[in-house]
Amino acid sequence: MKKLILFLISSVVITTSTAVLSKANNKDLYFSEGLFYAYQEDYFDAISRLDAELGQYYGLDEPELNTLHQYINHAEFSIGDFELYYRMHKRAGRAIKSVIEADVEDTVRNEAVYRLAKIFHQKQQPENALETINKIRGKVGDKIFYDLELLKAQIYISNKRFTDAIGILEDIESISKVEGFSGYNLAIAYIGNDNIEKGILQLDKVGQIVSNDKTVLAIKDKANLVLGYKLMENKRPQEAVKYFQRIRLDGPFSNKALLGLGWANIAAENYQRALVPWTILSKRKVTDPAVQEVLSGLPFTYGKLQAHGQAAVLYGHALESYSRELESLDASIKSIREGKFLKAIVREEYKKDKNWLINLRNLPEAPETHYLMSLLASNDFQESLKNYFDLVQLGKKIASWDGYLDAYSEIIETRKQYYTPLFPSIQDKFRSLDSRMKLRQAQQEKVSNRLNHMLIAPRPDYLATAGERIFLENISVLEKKLKKQNQFNAEVESRIARLRGFINWNIEIDYQQRFIEAHENFKQLEDGFIQLDQVYRSFVRTRQAATQSYIGYDDTIQQLKIRISQADEKIKLLLARQGYMLERMAVLNLQEQRKRIEELQIKSRFALAESYDRAVKAQQNEDIEKLKKLTPDSKQQSGPESGKTENSQSENTETAKPEPESAASETVGDSQ
Amino acid sequence: MINLRVILAFLSLLFIFQSPAWSETVSREQIKGLDEQVQDIKKDVLAISSELKLLEEKLLFPSNTQVSLFISVVKNSQYTPDAVQIKIDDKAVAHHIYSFKEVGALQRGGVQRIYTGNLRAGEHKIDIDVKGRKTNSELETSRSSFSIKKDVGAKLVEISLGSGDSLIELKER
Numbered sequence: 001m002k003k004l005i006l007f008l009i010s011s012v013v014i015t016t017s018t019a020v021l022s023k024a025n026n027k028d029l030y031f032s033e034g035l036f037y038a039y040q041e042d043y044f045d046a047i048s049r050l051d052a053e054l055g056q057y058y059g060l061d062e063p064e065l066n067t068l069h070q071y072i073n074h075a076e077f078s079i080g081d082f083e084l085y086y087r088m089h090k091r092a093g094r095a096i097k098s099v100i101e102a103d104v105e106d107t108v109r110n111e112a113v114y115r116l117a118k119i120f121h122q123k124q125q126p127e128n129a130l131e132t133i134n135k136i137r138g139k140v141g142d143k144i145f146y147d148l149e150l151l152k153a154q155i156y157i158s159n160k161r162f163t164d165a166i167g168i169l170e171d172i173e174s175i176s177k178v179e180g181f182s183g184y185n186l187a188i189a190y191i192g193n194d195n196i197e198k199g200i201l202q203l204d205k206v207g208q209i210v211s212n213d214k215t216v217l218a219i220k221d222k223a224n225l226v227l228g229y230k231l232m233e234n235k236r237p238q239e240a241v242k243y244f245q246r247i248r249l250d251g252p253f254s255n256k257a258l259l260g261l262g263w264a265n266i267a268a269e270n271y272q273r274a275l276v277p278w279t280i281l282s283k284r285k286v287t288d289p290a291v292q293e294v295l296s297g298l299p300f301t302y303g304k305l306q307a308h309g310q311a312a313v314l315y316g317h318a319l320e321s322y323s324r325e326l327e328s329l330d331a332s333i334k335s336i337r338e339g340k341f342l343k344a345i346v347r348e349e350y351k352k353d354k355n356w357l358i359n360l361r362n363l364p365e366a367p368e369t370h371y372l373m374s375l376l377a378s379n380d381f382q383e384s385l386k387n388y389f390d391l392v393q394l395g396k397k398i399a400s401w402d403g404y405l406d407a408y409s410e411i412i413e414t415r416k417q418y419y420t421p422l423f424p425s426i427q428d429k430f431r432s433l434d435s436r437m438k439l440r441q442a443q444q445e446k447v448s449n450r451l452n453h454m455l456i457a458p459r460p461d462y463l464a465t466a467g468e469r470i471f472l473e474n475i476s477v478l479e480k481k482l483k484k485q486n487q488f489n490a491e492v493e494s495r496i497a498r499l500r501g502f503i504n505w506n507i508e509i510d511y512q513q514r515f516i517e518a519h520e521n522f523k524q525l526e527d528g529f530i531q532l533d534q535v536y537r538s539f540v541r542t543r544q545a546a547t548q549s550y551i552g553y554d555d556t557i558q559q560l561k562i563r564i565s566q567a568d569e570k571i572k573l574l575l576a577r578q579g580y581m582l583e584r585m586a587v588l589n590l591q592e593q594r595k596r597i598e599e600l601q602i603k604s605r606f607a608l609a610e611s612y613d614r615a616v617k618a619q620q621n622e623d624i625e626k627l628k629k630l631t632p633d634s635k636q637q638s639g640p641e642s643g644k645t646e647n648s649q650s651e652n653t654e655t656a657k658p659e660p661e662s663a664a665s666e667t668v669g670d671s672q
Numbered sequence: 673m674i675n676l677r678v679i680l681a682f683l684s685l686l687f688i689f690q691s692p693a694w695s696e697t698v699s700r701e702q703i704k705g706l707d708e709q710v711q712d713i714k715k716d717v718l719a720i721s722s723e724l725k726l727l728e729e730k731l732l733f734p735s736n737t738q739v740s741l742f743i744s745v746v747k748n749s750q751y752t753p754d755a756v757q758i759k760i761d762d763k764a765v766a767h768h769i770y771s772f773k774e775v776g777a778l779q780r781g782g783v784q785r786i787y788t789g790n791l792r793a794g795e796h797k798i799d800i801d802v803k804g805r806k807t808n809s810e811l812e813t814s815r816s817s818f819s820i821k822k823d824v825g826a827k828l829v830e831i832s833l834g835s836g837d838s839l840i841e842l843k844e845r
Contacts, residue, residue, distance in 0.1 A: 029742045029783050029828055036782030040773045048721035088711045380703050387710045394717045408731055545734045567716050574709055585698055
């Protein structure tokens with residue numbers, strides 16, 4: 001609205017331009033219209049419009065005259081491409097396959113091969129992907145050249161052909177378009193090829209890439225995380241530290257990195273250093289499992305630093321957080337089971353751009369959406385969610401179409417009522433005019449033939465004027481009359497011949513001029529006939545259009561209504577099934593989280609008790625030490641014995657109290 | 673010993689992060705099966721949509737009277753349309769305010785069908801008002817008048833924006 005007001009009132013420079021009309025280029029407007037929607041990521045409209053256009057194109061008698069003809073392969077390919085974007089892999093696969101088998105340019109075919117191979121790769125069908133990618137031949141377009149090389153290498157990795165993958169990836173590693181991804185995959189290929197050290201070096205290299213690209217930075221973080229994890233696995237925690245430290249604090253892997261960094265320091269017995277990343281992590285959103293883990297990991301570290309009081313306080317905080325989380329999880333599970341989860345996420349405003357999935361983070365805080373981010377981490381959940389959204393969208397379209405068909409039926413009925421009484425009288429008038437027109441057309445044709453014939457055999461008599469014809473006729477009548485009265489003598493005959501000769505002389509003398517005039521007149525007549533023919537054809541078309549405006553739609557509309565109704569039922573059914581699956585995924589995920597938190601809670605309770613014991617003992621030791629200082633005699637009586645008892649108690653306590661999930665193992669290991 | 677325990681715990685943690693909890697109870701086959709059914713219904717609905725479009729065109733805009741106006745932006749012109757208003761024979765038939773996504777789609781070569789209607793055969797006047805920006809310039813309104821001839825067949829008119837001084841070019845089909 002604001003824009004409209006601005007449009008109307010803003011002061012602007014107005015240029016009234018001279019109209020420029022140009023000859024149309026050969027762009028196919030309907031194909032470009034499909035692209036208009038595709039570029040806005042409205043693939044439903046793009047496919048639907050292009051499908052309609054292709055249907056019309058294939059129904060033409062002479063499709064080669066249509067502007068779409070020169071783009072037909074591109075259009076066929078595009079529709080497959082859009083279907084792929086609309087996550088219709090089954091259909092897109094078929095459409096693109098048809099392009100592969102068609103006689104098209106290498107670049108177009110190879111792009112189709114690339115797309116199809118990518119689908120198989122995404123669907124985790126490595127053999128099919130390999131078979132497809134092997135169909136690449138001839139020139140590859142610049143647009144996909146490096147993407148294709150990267151995909152080829154990924155497919156080789158999936159098929160365990162690591163050497164082939166390494167060969168490709170080493171060549172494209174330095175190409176900026178595939179920066180990060182090529183290097184990361186190269187490391188995976190080295191590791192797959194049992195060249196662990198080279199793989200680690202490669203991951204290290206990827207982990208140091210300098211870039212502003214978010215996706216490259218994400219792959220850089222991932223390389224460092226994998227490398228850190230790999231070193232931890234190989235019992236090299238001190239080396240792992242620097243890789244975890246390289247990971248951005250605001251990236252998608254930051255929580256895992258902070259957790260890993262803490263564990264690496266603990267494994268290296270640098271407890272003080274573990275506190276820094278874990279303190280940061282403990283202040284983050286507690287719905288993340290890494291944060292939940294660190295809530296008990298942090299007091300465990302304080303315990304290791306003999307700060308038992310602080311550890312006890314933090315265990316207390318952890319238990320409070322776990323209790324809150326368990327309540328929150330229960331509320332979320334209840335809310336999801338009541339169907340509120342699906343209602344909350346199916347909101348139009350969150351799907352307005354391509355980052356709609358990310359926008360879901362902005363959903364208002366509610367039990368049903370509290371754990372949404374952890375659910376969205378799964379590809380299966382994301383895909384199911386997208387399907388659910390698509391089904392909701394389809395349902396809305398179907399609902400609106402039913403209304404369209406009712407409106408069309410009404411239009412048809414109105415037209416029928418208007419035209420039906422008019423047609424009989426129009427038809428009568430048309431028949432009368434039609435017969436008159438046909439008569440005139442026959443006359444025109446006769447005159448045309450005569451004039452054409454006169455070009456070969458001149459006939460001046462045909463060009464006599466009406467007056468001359470009457471005059472000649474009168475002479476003939478007079479001649480007959482005189483003959484009948486026996487008054488026809490030589491003198492009369494001579495006079496009649498002279499009269500005839502006078503008229504014929506004029507006709508013969510003016511013949512050429514008259515012939516030219518006759519042609520000119522005939523041409524004017526022809527122009528008149530052309531106009532008449534146009535009116536006639538226009539009338540026929542209008543009559544036909546009027547007839548077609550209400551006849552022959554009933555079956556189509558009826559069939560469409562049935563199909564719409566069937567589709568509607570199917571959508572409702574699928575929506576319910578997809579919704580149920582999503583809810584089930586969500587609930588199972590939350591139940592799993594609940595189980596984990598309960599385990600952490602139990603371990604934390606034991607650890608809390610242990611920390612209190614240790615804190616109390618430490619306090620007692622301190623008090624005893626103070627007393628010893630005040631009363632030096634008592635040292636000899638109780639000192640050694642009490643110290644022994646404390647130590648043994650402390651050891652027993654440590655053995656009896658389990659630590660948090662990960663830390664507990666360590667504690668048990670220590671005591672053993 | 674401590675290291676091994678810690679590492680094992682860490683590995684189990686990573687495993688927990690990567691394994692969806694539902695993987696045992698909601699199988700991949702179930703997910704795949706439902707996904708294929710969703711694809712099938714998309715195909716059905718798309719087919720209905722295409723047929724409806726053809727029916728609509730045939731019923732509401734028969735070819736002898738049909739006229740369609742399309743808006744395009746000259747490629748690489750960097751012209752950014754803001755709004756368009758169109759009149760045919762002094763009667764307002766279409767107006768549109770462009771969203772960011774629509775502008776992007778036009779600049780990439782997409783074409784927007786802004787109006788489809790019916791016109792009698794003969795000469796007709798089209799008035800176009802476009803508000804838009806050239807690169808980094810002020811909003812500017814351009815106005816142009818054109819005359820088009822409607823024959824017996826469907827008439828397609830492309831209004832190309834961003835070219836030359838006038839910024840409006842008409843291409844008749």
